[in-house]
Amino acid sequence: MKSICFYFQVHQPFRLRTYRFFDIANKHDYFDSYNNSFIMRRVAEKSYLPMNKLLLELIREYGSAFKVSFSISGMALEQFEAYAPSVIDSFKELAATGNVEFLAETYAHSLVSLKNEAEFKQQVEMHANKIENTFGQKPTTFRNTELIYSDEIGASVADMGYKVMLTEGAKHVLGWRSPNFMYTNAINPKLKLLLKNFRLSDDIAFRFSQQSWEGWPLTPDKFTDWLNQVDEKEEVVNLFMDYETFGEHQWKETGIFDFMKKLPEAVFSNTGFTFATPAELGEKLQPVSSIQVPNPISWADEERDLTAWLGNDLQDEAFGKLYDLNSLITKCDDAEIMKDWMYLQTSDHFYYMCTKWFSDGDVHRYFNPYSTPYDAFINYMNVLSDFIIRVEQASGSSKPEIEGLKSAFSDLTDQAEKLARKQATSTARKVKKTLSKSKDLKFEDIKDLSNTAVKKLIKDIPIDELTIAMKDAETEIREKVIPNLGKRAKAQYDSIESELKKVKKSDIKKYRQQIENKFKNMFG
Numbered sequence: 001m002k003s004i005c006f007y008f009q010v011h012q013p014f015r016l017r018t019y020r021f022f023d024i025a026n027k028h029d030y031f032d033s034y035n036n037s038f039i040m041r042r043v044a045e046k047s048y049l050p051m052n053k054l055l056l057e058l059i060r061e062y063g064s065a066f067k068v069s070f071s072i073s074g075m076a077l078e079q080f081e082a083y084a085p086s087v088i089d090s091f092k093e094l095a096a097t098g099n100v101e102f103l104a105e106t107y108a109h110s111l112v113s114l115k116n117e118a119e120f121k122q123q124v125e126m127h128a129n130k131i132e133n134t135f136g137q138k139p140t141t142f143r144n145t146e147l148i149y150s151d152e153i154g155a156s157v158a159d160m161g162y163k164v165m166l167t168e169g170a171k172h173v174l175g176w177r178s179p180n181f182m183y184t185n186a187i188n189p190k191l192k193l194l195l196k197n198f199r200l201s202d203d204i205a206f207r208f209s210q211q212s213w214e215g216w217p218l219t220p221d222k223f224t225d226w227l228n229q230v231d232e233k234e235e236v237v238n239l240f241m242d243y244e245t246f247g248e249h250q251w252k253e254t255g256i257f258d259f260m261k262k263l264p265e266a267v268f269s270n271t272g273f274t275f276a277t278p279a280e281l282g283e284k285l286q287p288v289s290s291i292q293v294p295n296p297i298s299w300a301d302e303e304r305d306l307t308a309w310l311g312n313d314l315q316d317e318a319f320g321k322l323y324d325l326n327s328l329i330t331k332c333d334d335a336e337i338m339k340d341w342m343y344l345q346t347s348d349h350f351y352y353m354c355t356k357w358f359s360d361g362d363v364h365r366y367f368n369p370y371s372t373p374y375d376a377f378i379n380y381m382n383v384l385s386d387f388i389i390r391v392e393q394a395s396g397s398s399k400p401e402i403e404g405l406k407s408a409f410s411d412l413t414d415q416a417e418k419l420a421r422k423q424a425t426s427t428a429r430k431v432k433k434t435l436s437k438s439k440d441l442k443f444e445d446i447k448d449l450s451n452t453a454v455k456k457l458i459k460d461i462p463i464d465e466l467t468i469a470m471k472d473a474e475t476e477i478r479e480k481v482i483p484n485l486g487k488r489a490k491a492q493y494d495s496i497e498s499e500l501k502k503v504k505k506s507d508i509k510k511y512r513q514q515i516e517n518k519f520k521n522m523f524g
Helices: 033-065 074-083 085-096 117-135 151-159 198-205 220-228 256-270 278-284 313-323 335-344 361-365 373-395 402-435 443-448 451-458 463-469 475-484 487-499 505-521
Strands: 003-010 068-072 100-102 141-143 164-168 182-185 192-196 236-242 289-291
Touching (some): 074 117, 085 100, 085 117, 141 278, 164 278, 192 278, 198 220, 198 236, 220 256, 313 373, 335 373, 451 475
Parallel strands (some): 141 164, 182 289
Antiparallel strands (some): 182 192
């Protein structure tokens, strides 16, 4: 009998306040309490509380037949405690059912597994202790930040005693193989691997409300039909997604809660699937083979790599400067410094510095407090400059004059600004180069743009011309363009499209050519 494994990531970072150069060595309050509180309470009301209530009702209705799993970062747990304690209570209710597994991860939701093994293991132990103390479960399954995984990271996780680890079912790793089996780590086969089925996961997490998607509207019966198309030899479908999918990414009005409420009944009535947790699958399933992952993968963006966090000079500079402090941090015995050290490692700070423009660029704006990646970089480097002063003083490594340190960090800030400008120029040049390939650039290339760029592209195009240009366009283009129309424009588009009978190919070609020309000159 095949299994469905539901896993939900729960995370919110401690976002930084606007921290200016003149605050360095004068103010050590780095975090935006108001914004963090506001966002946490909003997401709690829209997502966490109603979804936890729904899952509890499903467990009470179906008993041990319905199960789910969570990874809740230490950052999220601390914010629940500070701003939304009712969320902690609702997770405890779920824990008490025995039908919910809580996974271990890095406490800070950090990228430390890429940098320092000792710090990595320390954060994992800290998080596991937090989970056990809060929910009464000692985690046996591990899930790294953003499903980041490589052979070496997996071997470290196995050394920590974990039996199962989750990661992405990336095409470039699996090749012809299916994610719907259990695999093992290539270095230490004692560690079993569950791989995300990204197509079926993303149908819920990303495409659920896309009216231009050929699968819309997604119903439980339709989804179970897709489950029944899974090869009978395959053993598990891993549905991994952000918990904010429910109520935040996909609003209540989309029907996402109703879909989840009815899904278990449809699964039990129409399929041979059952629900299981990662730990149960670790006991139940035998691995079919190991997988080779020499370079780290993640579940982010189309590339399934690390470029969302470490894909440009800004991110690399900030990441390097932060972890240069690791040896000094071990000499510190200051609770506030250690807390800030943990908070500053959160991966979101580097995510906000992402300069991607194309298919995933819009994703990097979600819950982002900065208007540009360069603002994120400068603000983070200002904070880090002050933090370095505090660490150097607390570690006893040196006792320089504050004014001397401020002068040094003035130079660092200047360098940071130059690097930001350089990166901005470089990114603009790359974008312009990509968009100015007049001989190669075609109308079809719209599908590779981010939603933000598409909105900019179609903003001033008359709706009647756009409708004709979209006539018989391939599905990927329609799925990229139509959802980015405003409400009024979408109504006009639908009205014109419904009246279109025969359209001259020459008209389609003409209006597509006009869009291509705008496309090429958009950033000129």
